[in-house]
Amino acid sequence: MVTQSGKPAPDTTRRSERSRRAIYDAALALVAETGYAKTTIEGIAARAGVGKQTIYRWWGSKADVLLEAFLDLSEQAARDAGATEQEPYxxxxxxxxxxxxxxxxxxxxxxxxxxxxxxxxxxxxxxxxxxxxxxxxxxxxxxxxxxxxxxxxxxxxxxxxxxxxxxxxxxxxxxxxxxxxxxxxxxxxxxxxxxxxxxxxxxxxxxxxx
Amino acid sequence: MVTQSGKPAPDTTRRSERSRRAIYDAALALVAETGYAKTTIEGIAARAGVGKQTIYRWWGSKADVLLEAFLDLSEQAARDAGATEQEPYxxxxxxxxxxxxxxxxxxxxxxxxxxxxxxxxxxxxxxxxxxxxxxxxxxxxxxxxxxxxxxxxxxxxxxxxxxxxxxxxxxxxxxxxxxxxxxxxxxxxxxxxxxxxxxxxxxxxxxxxx
Structure with missing residues (x-):
């Protein structure tokens, strides 16, 4: 498949990675704006532009999504501070x-x-x-x-x-x-x-x- | 005025003190049960069995009521720990x-x-x-x-x-x-x-x- 711009479409792995990143960003933004109690899987899905089932395929609960989003944020901070996969923080x-x-x-x-x-x-x-x-x-x-x-x-x-x-x-x-x-x-x-x-x-x- | 039991009715000061205590207790109970955001002057008044205007006569806002309720709670704790009005904590x-x-x-x-x-x-x-x-x-x-x-x-x-x-x-x-x-x-x-x-x-x- 070729997109209108002529470039090849991203493969499934890259699409998944992009969805995952969008879900993390949406989860962190929502919890910051409305608090933990009012953050829902539905809200995260809508903001990330993915189906609710995409989230349920990867995570069991709202707490799980947020936990991984925070772990990812901490890893970003560690990388900013000079950690690498070869040399973790x-x-x-x-x-x-x-x-x-x-x-x-x-x-x-x-x-x-x-x-x-x-x-x-x-x-x-x-x-x-x-x-x-x-x-x-x-x-x-x-x-x-x-x-x-x-x-x-x-x-x-x-x-x-x-x-x-x-x-x-x-x-x-x-x-x-x-x-x-x-x-x-x-x-x-x-x-x-x-x-x-x-x-x-x-x-x-x-x-x-x- | 004499109550049915024959005892004299409490005077205004004692009635006020009882209302004040009921308002503090209601405010602390509500904030513990529902959180700060959902605690309202109306809810405190209803739980304390006083009119909303009684609260507004003494305090300007929900934050003011809660602040005084907490100060009173801390003073109780200090008294429990042995402080007196003559010898503050x-x-x-x-x-x-x-x-x-x-x-x-x-x-x-x-x-x-x-x-x-x-x-x-x-x-x-x-x-x-x-x-x-x-x-x-x-x-x-x-x-x-x-x-x-x-x-x-x-x-x-x-x-x-x-x-x-x-x-x-x-x-x-x-x-x-x-x-x-x-x-x-x-x-x-x-x-x-x-x-x-x-x-x-x-x-x-x-x-x-x-």
Missing amino acids: VIPDTGDLAADIKAVLRATVDQLTDPRFEAPSRALAAEGLVNEQVSREFTAKLMEPSIQLYVDRLRAAQEAGQVRADLDPRIALEFFISPLAQRWLQHTGPISYEYTDTLVDYALHGLAPR | VIPDTGDLAADIKAVLRATVDQLTDPRFEAPSRALAAEGLVNEQVSREFTAKLMEPSIQLYVDRLRAAQEAGQVRADLDPRIALEFFISPLAQRWLQHTGPISYEYTDTLVDYALHGLAPR
Whole structure:
């Protein structure tokens, strides 16, 4: 088949990929505009210009579509930050823990203030506050993998003698991510590179005099 | 006027106080059940058994009613924790910073897991995520006063030489409150006294070896 412009029609794989991308974009736009509760499979299909059955063929529920749309958005952000399929995103280990965590937090600041990411993320987090099932699923699939990267980096720092061996890395990492998350979620303070750099210095050296 | 039981009728002040209490209870129950967006002055009035005009006489908007209902709830929690009108709630200063902060955080754990508090607070926080004006107003009026108590306690600790003098208390306090807030908001981990005690120890002594 040849289109009116004379170019060959895209093959099925490329058509599928284009539909998938349209569905992700529609799902993220709708959840940002109307919230999680009012976003429907029908609405996503209409906005993406595909049949409802196309969505049901690939995903079982609205939560599944949104989960994959967010995972895709996070992967885009990771690629923007330099990750590749050959070298997936990890927290760098240059031997300088403070510098490595600061670099990751600066990238997180960029992501949290990126409008593509901010509106749908806020809508999803808002639903999670009042819908524990959504919260637990999205936390497990979207946040836990990132949290595990911090655990791994802190374990390496413990082995290198840069973090106390008796600390639980799963708690320690919260000094890096939770203050930033709360400022973003609850508007309790401004977000900047200087702020996240400060968090890293305070966390590593402690509040009490040495 | 004498009621059928023979007791004198409550005077206007007591009637007003009873209406005010019914309005607060109705407002908190409705926001917990239906969310901020669907809570209306009409709904609050109907549930409280008062006329709409009674609410409009005392408050200018739905946000105002809810703000005062939350302030009242927080004051109740403070009274439960031992505050009185003569001695309003502050973070104790026994000279032992770690013990003082641990005591306050244990009380916060109790509050965050109290059903009277949890459901309306989650509903309000969810609205704040997608409605920056609500978030900023409630943060300023509900959260900032508590945050200021931490700033004051950390300043006293700086003067006593227990916290490094070069730290910004407004950032340092986030190691105490933000990890707990994130676990509560996003279900990223369990909340317990042992957990908040650990946060205080890690924050004061730092993650790096001494």
